[in-house]
Amino acid sequence: MLLLLFVFISTNTAVLVLRRDRVEAPHFRVPFVVPVLGIASCLLLLWQQEARTWTFAGILLAVGVLLYLVTALPRRRAEARERTPVS
DSSP: OHHHHHHHHHHHHHHHHHHTOOOSSOOOOOOTHHHHHHHHHHHHHHHTSOHHHHHHHHHHHHHHHHHHHHHHHHHHHHHHHHHSOOO
């Protein structure tokens, strides 16, 4: 649920950013209030999530960061060895 709400927040934020772009071709423009209400409703729903949900999301995020570091460190060492000139 949290991930989906964050995706909706980022999508509505992108709509607000893209509204500023001027294009020559005719296209649909959503009223400004729609993505603002979308962001506000997502924030309200995030606010109502239980602590257990946030804890589980934090644990999953920590595991993801740990897995990234476990795979990134050997890769960086290998790249450093490749860049070192051989005498």
